[in-house]
Amino acid sequence: NSNSQTFASVAFRHVLPCGDNFPPAVAFTLLIFPKFSFLAFYFSFVLSPACKDLVAATRDRKLNTFIQVSVVHPAEHVLTRYSSTEIVEGARDPLFLTGVTFPPEYPVYEETKIKLTVYDVKDKSQDTVRTSVLLDHREPRADVGRSFLGCTTFRVGDLMKSKEQQLTLTLRTSDGGKTVGTIEVNLVKMGEIEDEEADHVTTDAQDQKCALVRECTAPEGISGKDNLPLLNAVLKNPICKLYRFPTSDNKWMQIREQMAETTLSFHVPKELINLHIKEDMRRNQELKELGELAPHWDNMRKNVIAHCDQMLSLYQDTLAELGKHTGSSFKSSCNKGEKTLEFIPINLHLQRMHVHSPCLKDAVYDVITMGAPAAHCQGFKNGGLRKLLSKFEAERRNTGYQCIYYSPENTAKAKEVLSNINHLQPLISSHADLLLNSASQRSPDSLKNSLKMLSEKAELFVHAFKDQLVRSALLALYTARPGCVLKKPVMPRNSAEEGCDSQHQDHPSQIKRQDSIPHHSEYDEEEWDRVWANVGKSLNCVIAMVDRLLEKDNSTEKDFYHNFPVLQRMICLVPGDWYEKLYPLVITLKDCMGEVVTRAKQSMTFVLLQELACGLPQCLMLTLRRDIVFSQALAGLVCGFIIKLHTGLHDQGFLQQLHTVGLLVQYEGLLSTYSEEAGMLEDMAVGISDLQKVMFKIIEAKSDDFLPVITGRREHYVIEVQLPAKMFELLPQEIKEGKLLHMYPVLFNVGINEQQTLAERFGDTTLQENVNQENFELLKEYYKLFTEKMPPDCLPHFQEQNDLKGLLENLHQNIQAKKRKNVEIMWLAATICRKLNGIRFTCCKSAKDRTSMSVTLEQCSILRDEHQLHKDFFIRALDCMRREGCRIENVLKNVKCRKYAFNMIQLMAFPKYYRPPEGTYGKADT
Numbered sequence: 001n002s003n004s005q006t007f008a009s010v011a012f013r014h015v016l017p018c019g020d021n022f023p024p025a026v027a028f029t030l031l032i033f034p035k036f037s038f039l040a041f042y043f044s045f046v047l048s049p050a051c052k053d054l055v056a057a058t059r060d061r062k063l064n065t066f067i068q069v070s071v072v073h074p075a076e077h078v079l080t081r082y083s084s085t086e087i088v089e090g091a092r093d094p095l096f097l098t099g100v101t102f103p104p105e106y107p108v109y110e111e112t113k114i115k116l117t118v119y120d121v122k123d124k125s126q127d128t129v130r131t132s133v134l135l136d137h138r139e140p141r142a143d144v145g146r147s148f149l150g151c152t153t154f155r156v157g158d159l160m161k162s163k164e165q166q167l168t169l170t171l172r173t174s175d176g177g178k179t180v181g182t183i184e185v186n187l188v189k190m191g192e193i194e195d196e197e198a199d200h201v202t203t204d205a206q207d208q209k210c211a212l213v214r215e216c217t218a219p220e221g222i223s224g225k226d227n228l229p230l231l232n233a234v235l236k237n238p239i240c241k242l243y244r245f246p247t248s249d250n251k252w253m254q255i256r257e258q259m260a261e262t263t264l265s266f267h268v269p270k271e272l273i274n275l276h277i278k279e280d281m282r283r284n285q286e287l288k289e290l291g292e293l294a295p296h297w298d299n300m301r302k303n304v305i306a307h308c309d310q311m312l313s314l315y316q317d318t319l320a321e322l323g324k325h326t327g328s329s330f331k332s333s334c335n336k337g338e339k340t341l342e343f344i345p346i347n348l349h350l351q352r353m354h355v356h357s358p359c360l361k362d363a364v365y366d367v368i369t370m371g372a373p374a375a376h377c378q379g380f381k382n383g384g385l386r387k388l389l390s391k392f393e394a395e396r397r398n399t400g401y402q403c404i405y406y407s408p409e410n411t412a413k414a415k416e417v418l419s420n421i422n423h424l425q426p427l428i429s430s431h432a433d434l435l436l437n438s439a440s441q442r443s444p445d446s447l448k449n450s451l452k453m454l455s456e457k458a459e460l461f462v463h464a465f466k467d468q469l470v471r472s473a474l475l476a477l478y479t480a481r482p483g484c485v486l487k488k489p490v491m492p493r494n495s496a497e498e499g500c501d502s503q504h505q506d507h508p509s510q511i512k513r514q515d516s517i518p519h520h521s522e523y524d525e526e527e528w529d530r531v532w533a534n535v536g537k538s539l540n541c542v543i544a545m546v547d548r549l550l551e552k553d554n555s556t557e558k559d560f561y562h563n564f565p566v567l568q569r570m571i572c573l574v575p576g577d578w579y580e581k582l583y584p585l586v587i588t589l590k591d592c593m594g595e596v597v598t599r600a601k602q603s604m605t606f607v608l609l610q611e612l613a614c615g616l617p618q619c620l621m622l623t624l625r626r627d628i629v630f631s632q633a634l635a636g637l638v639c640g641f642i643i644k645l646h647t648g649l650h651d652q653g654f655l656q657q658l659h660t661v662g663l664l665v666q667y668e669g670l671l672s673t674y675s676e677e678a679g680m681l682e683d684m685a686v687g688i689s690d691l692q693k694v695m696f697k698i699i700e701a702k703s704d705d706f707l708p709v710i711t712g713r714r715e716h717y718v719i720e721v722q723l724p725a726k727m728f729e730l731l732p733q734e735i736k737e738g739k740l741l742h743m744y745p746v747l748f749n750v751g752i753n754e755q756q757t758l759a760e761r762f763g764d765t766t767l768q769e770n771v772n773q774e775n776f777e778l779l780k781e782y783y784k785l786f787t788e789k790m791p792p793d794c795l796p797h798f799q800e801q802n803d804l805k806g807l808l809e810n811l812h813q814n815i816q817a818k819k820r821k822n823v824e825i826m827w828l829a830a831t832i833c834r835k836l837n838g839i840r841f842t843c844c845k846s847a848k849d850r851t852s853m854s855v856t857l858e859q860c861s862i863l864r865d866e867h868q869l870h871k872d873f874f875i876r877a878l879d880c881m882r883r884e885g886c887r888i889e890n891v892l893k894n895v896k897c898r899k900y901a902f903n904m905i906q907l908m909a910f911p912k913y914y915r916p917p918e919g920t921y922g923k924a925d926t
């Protein structure tokens with residue numbers, strides 16, 4: 001299957017020494033040694049080594065050993081360090097449960113040599129995790145804390161041809177003289193291991209029994225072959241590890257842990273910035289087209305346009321820079337402060353656990369991990385968005401700016417009206433042209449259809465302006481035109497816009513802050529009504545004419561012509577075909593609409609001018625900050641949604657939930673509420689809440705480009721997810737018809753580090769408490785909606801309704817309890833999310849250290865609670881995942897060092913189960 005090979009090849013690139021491609025030397029091998037038989041395994045092969053009779057240098061201490069595996073490729077004569085096993089403590093006959101896996105596309109030849117070197121580790125804290133390939137090809141330096149015991153080398157061909165595919169080799173000292181024990185190497189095919197599901201755990205190796213860990217190919221089974229083209233488009237550089245853990249009834253369960261980055265990290269922000277540019281260009285143009293204004297307002301407009309143009313070029317530069325970006329599809333934690341990458345989410349990955357246990361159904365658990373969406377380049381000195389936005393709004397309301405105050409709701413309304421106009425006007429115009437086209441073809445059916453479409457859109461159009469805001473803004477704009485002299489004092493008109501002080505009212509002729517929409521005696525308020533009503537009237541004429549042409553209702557004709565006597569004359573004069581009869585009516589409709597559009601557009605733009613002018617330049621900086629944070633959050637959400645859609649594509653209950661209720665998106669935050677991280681949390685809270693304005697739509701892909709398409713504007717976005725035809729077919733009719741799918745984002749944050757200790761002792765934790773309380777309300781609302789809209793037997797988890805109620809109650813109590821570092825909140829929120837089929841997220845500042853602790857803990861807790869992980873092995877499984885699993889690879893990807901960036905003081909502050917095993921943490925340049 002070519003698709004699966006593509007996916008697999010992607011999978012292995014990462015574990016190869018050079019990252020993205022085969023190392024040059026290996027490519028060379030393939031070129032000049034065609035006679036070598038390339039062992040094209042269609043399975044990964046795993047070497048499972050064990051040592052016997054190891055000899056310690058001194059008798060007084062027990063051996064703690066591990067094996068380092070190196071490869072000599074036929075064309076090279078240099079040793080490439082490949083991987084290592086875990087350390088087995090206190091044994092002369094260690095049985096290593098960490099396998100050594102060569103993925104199918106790794107160039108292994110019969111002539112390839114493998115060197116196994118056994119080390120004795122004296123000081124585990126000096127040692128770090130060593131399981132994957134080094135980025136360079138050199139042997140490691142002789143680290144402090146470990147000593148060489150012995151080594152041996154074998155040819156892969158010899159192992160392949162050996163009886164039972166097993167070799168027993170002698171371990172010798174470096175000079176090749178003394179024997180220090182033996183080593184047994186077994187060749188195990190991946191499939192064989194996977195079939196061992198009913199194996200019982202043997203008791204004789206009990207003291208050494210831990211987890212089987214190995215790197216492996218990205219599994220096809222999880223996602224299904226049909227999904228591969230799409231997954232290939234979205235997921236990149238997967239890393240996969242396999243473990244084997246004992247169950248409480250002494251069987252083995254197999255766990256496949258996967259982590260992959262996503263092209264969406266860059267794709268979504270680029271799409272979004274593009275939309276911002278278009279939106280802002282249009283707004284700047286509309287400001288320019290506002291017409292003549294009195295000097296005060298004109299200067300204001302000039303100033304606003306100058307600032308807006310500057311901002312626009314900033315977005316354009318950012319987009320241009322991102323356009324140049326090639327290579328990796330994730331932004332590392334080290335690039336947090338990189339200005340050109342500020343729209344890109346930090347360290348965004350899919351973290352997946354696939355569990356295969358003897359007696360239970362296979363299960364997949366996904367968590368999206370990413371750095372908290374935050375504007376690192378703008379800094380957190382003055383807090384984050386939550387504080388900044390409310391402070392800005394209060395200032396705007398209370399300071400005496402020389403402009404009219406419109407509430408945020410009214411400003412949003414103005415943007416909505418403008419967007420409706422820009423959307424509907426061209427649409428109506430093209431439907432009107434279609435109508436004329438149908439008329440010229442004299443096609444009754446097509447005429448009827450075109451009229452239906454035109455009427456629907458025109459109705460929406462008329463409806464779009466039915467707002468008091470348009471009226472009041474028209475008056476305000478009128479008074480801002482040159483030569484307008486106010487005759488009446490400025491009086492508050494709309495209580496929603498009140499807030500003026502008496503001083504301003506006492507001096508109405510001076511231009512000061514205008515807290516309300518002014519009255520003007522010369523202003524003809526009814527004029528707008530007439531212009532607006534003309535659209536309806538002219539549409540009615542079109543409808544009547546079509547009816548007449550279709551000879552449906554001749555009697556209505558004269559009723560309508562009294563509105564447009566000129567037209568009546570024209571029509572009567574024009575004999576002949578349908579087109580000629582309809583043409584003048586359609587032109588009149590377009591003219592009437594044009595008149596409404598010009599007025600409404602200008603009045604709404606005038607409202608926006610006030611918003612911008614009231615807070616320059618802060619309001620533009622705040623918009624930028626909000627865009628940055630939103631862009632990061634959206635990239636994560638789109639990734640989470642696509643993955644969730646794929647796993648749920650065959651689940652009818654899930655699909656029904658998707659279109660009737662929408663999806664819960666639950667974020668676990670691990671940020672502290674102290675110092676800079678409090679600002680990050682404020683950014684994150686707003687960014688996540690802003691995701692409420694995002695809806696998804698699923699469309700059938702028409703090409704091989706499966707990347708999602710984003711449309712909309714800052715107040716409302718639609719993400720079109722493209723599915724290959726085969727997958728699209730599986731969807732319910734409602735989704736196929738383009739129903740918009742809602743998202744319900746919720747955030748629960750619990751700070752766990754030493755900074756949080758400071759916040760609890762000397763600072764303030766109210767931000768976290770408020771966020772959790774507010775989001776609990778949102779979660780409750782979602783749950784209510786879910787129970788109202790979903791049939792009782794629809795979801796597999798539905799029978800767990802009572803559990804869910806209990807969990808919600810428990811979560812509520814924990815939030816109220818104000819207990820320190822109450823990590824129970826996170827576990828409960830995550831469990832509720834899983835039971836409600838939601839999308840899970842875990843975030844800390846960088847999604848590398850604390851997030852790794854949290855997702856591994858979540859994975860092991862799920863294994864314990866849902867898959868009968870033997871309770872004695874909980875900690876060992878946890879340590880194993882943290883030491884050997886995907887997350888330590890994540891740390892390596894980010895900081896080029898296999899160490900979680902924690903020191904002892906930090907660890908002491910962590911809740912117990914968030915502490916990584918010895919040897920895996922320490923100082924790292926983050």
Ligand SMILES: O=P(O)(O)O[C@H]1[C@H](O)[C@@H](O)[C@H](O)[C@H](O)[C@@H]1OP(=O)(O)O
Nearest residue numbers: 333844845846847848849850901926
């Ligand atoms: O992935 P994080 O937990 O945000 O990484 C933190 C780490 O927790 C902390 O101990 C360390 O001092 C650094 O601040 C890490 O953040 P970086 O963003 O610097 O990786």
